[in-house]
Amino acid sequence: MSSVLKTDAMRDVIESDRAHVWHHLAQHKILETVDPRIYVEGRGMRLWDAVGREYLDAVSGGVWTVNVGYGRESIANAVRDQLIKMNYFSNAAGSVPGSLYAKRLIEKMPGLSRVYFGNSGSEANEKVFKMVRQMAHRHHGGRKYKILYRERDYHGTTITTLSAGGQPQRSAQYGPLTPGFVAVPHCLEYRSQWGAIENYGERAADAIEEVILREGPDTVGAICLEPVTAGGGVITPPQGYWERVQDICRRYNILLHIDEVVCGVGRTGKWFGYQHYGIKPDFVTMAKGVASGYAAIACTVTTEAVFDQFKDDPSDPLSYFRDISTFGGCAGGPAAALENMRIIEDEGLLENTVLMGHRLVANLRELQSRHAVIGDVRGLGLFCGAELVADRDTRAPVEEKKVQAVLADCLSNGVIIGATNRSLEGLNNTLCLSPALIATPADIDNITAAIDAALGRVFG
Numbered sequence: 001m002s003s004v005l006k007t008d009a010m011r012d013v014i015e016s017d018r019a020h021v022w023h024h025l026a027q028h029k030i031l032e033t034v035d036p037r038i039y040v041e042g043r044g045m046r047l048w049d050a051v052g053r054e055y056l057d058a059v060s061g062g063v064w065t066v067n068v069g070y071g072r073e074s075i076a077n078a079v080r081d082q083l084i085k086m087n088y089f090s091n092a093a094g095s096v097p098g099s100l101y102a103k104r105l106i107e108k109m110p111g112l113s114r115v116y117f118g119n120s121g122s123e124a125n126e127k128v129f130k131m132v133r134q135m136a137h138r139h140h141g142g143r144k145y146k147i148l149y150r151e152r153d154y155h156g157t158t159i160t161t162l163s164a165g166g167q168p169q170r171s172a173q174y175g176p177l178t179p180g181f182v183a184v185p186h187c188l189e190y191r192s193q194w195g196a197i198e199n200y201g202e203r204a205a206d207a208i209e210e211v212i213l214r215e216g217p218d219t220v221g222a223i224c225l226e227p228v229t230a231g232g233g234v235i236t237p238p239q240g241y242w243e244r245v246q247d248i249c250r251r252y253n254i255l256l257h258i259d260e261v262v263c264g265v266g267r268t269g270k271w272f273g274y275q276h277y278g279i280k281p282d283f284v285t286m287a288k289g290v291a292s293g294y295a296a297i298a299c300t301v302t303t304e305a306v307f308d309q310f311k312d313d314p315s316d317p318l319s320y321f322r323d324i325s326t327f328g329g330c331a332g333g334p335a336a337a338l339e340n341m342r343i344i345e346d347e348g349l350l351e352n353t354v355l356m357g358h359r360l361v362a363n364l365r366e367l368q369s370r371h372a373v374i375g376d377v378r379g380l381g382l383f384c385g386a387e388l389v390a391d392r393d394t395r396a397p398v399e400e401k402k403v404q405a406v407l408a409d410c411l412s413n414g415v416i417i418g419a420t421n422r423s424l425e426g427l428n429n430t431l432c433l434s435p436a437l438i439a440t441p442a443d444i445d446n447i448t449a450a451i452d453a454a455l456g457r458v459f460g
């Protein structure tokens with residue numbers, strides 16, 4: 001590490017943090033006696049903290065974000081050059097990097113044609129909800145206003161995206177929530193709602209149709225789904241699921257909104273998670289990996305057919321999409337995203353993700369053969385989960401504090417891993433791994449070796 005602040009200066013940083021910073025998703029009582037963790041430098045897959053300790057990051061910045069790894073000077077330079085030339089004007093006007101990035105992105109998303117810029121995944125999803133509601137008002141007499149979401153999925157932190165969230169521990173105590181959002185059953189076969197059946201994927205899709213019929217198809221405007229559920233337990237969809245979901249959407253004229261905030265931009269080994277399943281979405285939202293955390297940028301992408309509905313009556317002053325995102329106009333975002341995309345292409349990171357993803361899953365399955373506590377291993381690309389159970393036959397989840405003990409053990413041995421957290425009561429029991437797409441075989445092996453040792457120590 002090249003630039004750790006001197007010890008005294010770092011002590012000030014730590015005390016100021018303790019005194020004034022309110023950390024995300026954190027119970028702060030513990031920080032009265034334990035120092036807050038502060039990372040001061042990153043290179044590739046590695047991080048250094050305030051006291052100079054080195055870590056291997058298996059979760060890309062904690063929340064599956066830093067897809068191309070830390071310390072990318074070329075992204076920093078692209079952002080710097082752009083900021084000096086033209087940092088900001090509201091996106092009511094265009095920008096050079098915004099225009100160029102939209103074109104490059106759309107080249108990777110056949111069937112889609114319009115990009116709306118924002119600055120967080122929550123915001124990108126809310127844009128879709130607003131578009132769906134406005135289309136319902138303008139074209140369906142206000143009726144097709146309901147938006148379906150799936151149990152265990154997450155779409156953001158605002159009150160309305162929480163209303164579309166299938167993780168009750170995230171929305172508890174924040175109600176009343178926004179009306180008009182309706183849950184459909186999850187599709188995690190390991191925790192099948194219908195026992196051990198042959199065609200679980202089709203059954204789980206049919207469950208969506210049942211909800212649509214119960215609600216009335218003419219009241220449902222859209223369904224919002226993660227291609228692979230992330231924070232709800234890394235749920236790879238069962239066979240036969242997506243084909244039938246697409247079919248159901250077509251049958252009832254329901255728009256398909258795919259939330260690629262985690263899966264998008266390479267995480268699963270293709271540009272977008274939905275591209276594994278032959279889906280034709282009407283909306284795709286993305287954020288985290290778009291610029292790997294080098295700038296805040298989110299995109300809401302849609303079709304020309306949707307876009308056309310917002311310019312069909314210029315004489316009506318309310319007919320267009322009356323929405324703005326101040327920071328959606330920051331030109332540093334698309335400048336970073338362009339360079340991020342170039343890196344993924346030039347360094348062959350999609351191919352690496354496929355190869356290293358196979359290695360990660362294979363390693364986890366090998367651990368599963370030796371540790372009874374691993375009940376299920378799931379994953380696609382560099383996006384994997386291992387569900388921990390107290391009993392393989394009953395699939396009873398392990399206690400949450402044991403899951404946290406595994407994380408703490410890995411951390412104390414210099415490897416940062418994640419787990420489902422405050423998502424579902426009693427089911428925050430899946431270890432989550434999402435290393436940067438640059439991971440090498442040695443990185444993958446080091447990650448699983450740390451988990452191997454931690455499981456041994458925590459579960460004996």
Ligand SMILES: Cc1ncc(COP(=O)(O)O)c(C=O)c1O
Nearest residue numbers: 120121122154155156261262287
């Ligand atoms: C699938 C999914 N959608 C949306 C979001 C919200 O993104 P943001 O935190 O940028 O608002 C997240 C964040 O973790 C996510 O995992």
